Amino acid sequence: MKKRNLALSSLAVLGTASLALAGCSGSDDGGGSASGDGETTTVSFMLNWYPYGEHAPFYYGVEQGIFEEHGIDLQIEAGQGSTKTAQAVGQEQVDFGWADAPAIMASIDSGVGIQSVATFLQVTPSAVQVFSDEGIETPEDLKGKTIAVSAGDAPTTTFPLYLEAVGLEESDVSQQNVDPAGKIAAMLSGQVDGLIGFAHDQGPTIAAESGRDVSYLRYSDAGLSFFSNGIVAPSSTIESDPELIDALVQATSEAFAAAKEDPEAAVASMEGKDPQMPDAEVLQGQWEETIKLLETDATAGQVPGTNAVEDWENTIEVLSTAGLTAEDGTVDTYYTDEFQPE
Incomplete structure (x- = not known):
C-alpha cells in the first residue's frame, strides 16, 4: 500500500501535549485511524509479559513523544504469556499485542483472526x-x-x-x-x-x-534460528484501518532505533512504570541482550522491524518441523508485508 505521512508537526505536538497527558484521544471510543491533524488515537497495547528490558523502546517512545508524533496515545498493558496476548488481540479485547512468533502462528493455525504485521526480535533468544x-x-x-x-x-x-x-x-x-x-x-x-x-x-x-x-x-x-517477538494485529483492523497499523509500526520502528542509540535513557524511561519490573541493572542487561536480536543477515542495516521473506520461510520450516505450527502454512498465512517500516 502507499503509506501516508502520519507524523505531526512539532507545533501540533506541543499543542496536543496536554490532551495526551489527560488521556484524550482523537475519537470518543478511542478507535479510528491515527491522524495528522493534532489529534491522537488511544491504542491499547498488550505486552507478552510483565514489563522487562525488551520492552524499553515502548516506554522510551512514549516518553520521547515518538508515538504521539504518529498520532498514537499508546496505552501499554502487561501480559501473561504470548499465547494469551495473541488470543486477546484476536478477541479484540485489546487493539494490538506484542507476542512471540510461535504463539502467533499456532494461534492462527487454530483459527484466531490475527496476523503478524512486524517482527522486531528476528533472531531467537x-x-x-x-x-x-x-x-x-x-x-x-x-x-x-x-x-x-x-x-x-x-x-x-x-x-x-x-x-x-x-x-x-x-x-x-x-x-x-x-x-x-x-x-x-x-x-x-x-x-x-x-x-x-x-x-x-x-x-x-x-x-x-x-x-x-x-x-x-x-x-x-x-545455525538454528527463528523469529521471536513482534506486533500482532486483528485481521479486522488490518482490513478496516490499515493507516492506524502503519502508524503504529512506523512509530515502533523509530522507538526501537532511538532506544538502541541510547540504551541507558531507554531503560531509565521504564522507572516506576510497573511494580513487578526488575531493577535497573537487570533491565539494562535485558535490553542490551535484546539489541543483539534485532536483525538477521537478510535485514542487516535496515530499520528495526524490517522483515525478510526468507526469514519468515525459515521460521515456518523450523517451527513446523518441531511440530509447533502447521506443515502447510505459508508466509501469507501468518504475516502481511503491507506495513514494512520506512
Missing part, C-alpha cells in the same frame, strides 16, 4: 543458560548434565533440533520438566546445571540474583 564457572563452554560439555525445561514452550520444543544441530543425542542430556516460574529457582539452588529459555530475559536476572556470570549456548550459534 532461545539458549541453554549456565553459570560461567561450571565449565560448560561448548555444546559437547552438556553431556551428562541436567537442564531445566518447560514442556510445550518454543525453546523446549525446538531443543531436539538444537541438539541435532550440534551433533548430540537427546539421551546425552537429562531434561527436568519445571514450571516456567520455577526454572530460575532450580538453577539458583543447584537442582539443575542450567536451563533452557530466553537469554535476553532470564540470564540477566540469574546473574543479578546469584552474583555469578551466566554463559549462553545460543540456538542461533548452531
Whole structure:
C-alpha cells in the first residue's frame, strides 16, 4: 500500500501535549485511524509479559513523544504469556499485542483472526543458560548434565533440533520438566546445571540474583534460528484501518532505533512504570541482550522491524518441523508485508 505521512508537526505536538497527558484521544471510543491533524488515537497495547528490558523502546517512545508524533496515545498493558496476548488481540479485547512468533502462528493455525504485521526480535533468544564457572563452554560439555525445561514452550520444543544441530543425542542430556516460574529457582539452588529459555530475559536476572556470570549456548550459534517477538494485529483492523497499523509500526520502528542509540535513557524511561519490573541493572542487561536480536543477515542495516521473506520461510520450516505450527502454512498465512517500516 502507499503509506501516508502520519507524523505531526512539532507545533501540533506541543499543542496536543496536554490532551495526551489527560488521556484524550482523537475519537470518543478511542478507535479510528491515527491522524495528522493534532489529534491522537488511544491504542491499547498488550505486552507478552510483565514489563522487562525488551520492552524499553515502548516506554522510551512514549516518553520521547515518538508515538504521539504518529498520532498514537499508546496505552501499554502487561501480559501473561504470548499465547494469551495473541488470543486477546484476536478477541479484540485489546487493539494490538506484542507476542512471540510461535504463539502467533499456532494461534492462527487454530483459527484466531490475527496476523503478524512486524517482527522486531528476528533472531531467537532461545539458549541453554549456565553459570560461567561450571565449565560448560561448548555444546559437547552438556553431556551428562541436567537442564531445566518447560514442556510445550518454543525453546523446549525446538531443543531436539538444537541438539541435532550440534551433533548430540537427546539421551546425552537429562531434561527436568519445571514450571516456567520455577526454572530460575532450580538453577539458583543447584537442582539443575542450567536451563533452557530466553537469554535476553532470564540470564540477566540469574546473574543479578546469584552474583555469578551466566554463559549462553545460543540456538542461533548452531545455525538454528527463528523469529521471536513482534506486533500482532486483528485481521479486522488490518482490513478496516490499515493507516492506524502503519502508524503504529512506523512509530515502533523509530522507538526501537532511538532506544538502541541510547540504551541507558531507554531503560531509565521504564522507572516506576510497573511494580513487578526488575531493577535497573537487570533491565539494562535485558535490553542490551535484546539489541543483539534485532536483525538477521537478510535485514542487516535496515530499520528495526524490517522483515525478510526468507526469514519468515525459515521460521515456518523450523517451527513446523518441531511440530509447533502447521506443515502447510505459508508466509501469507501468518504475516502481511503491507506495513514494512520506512
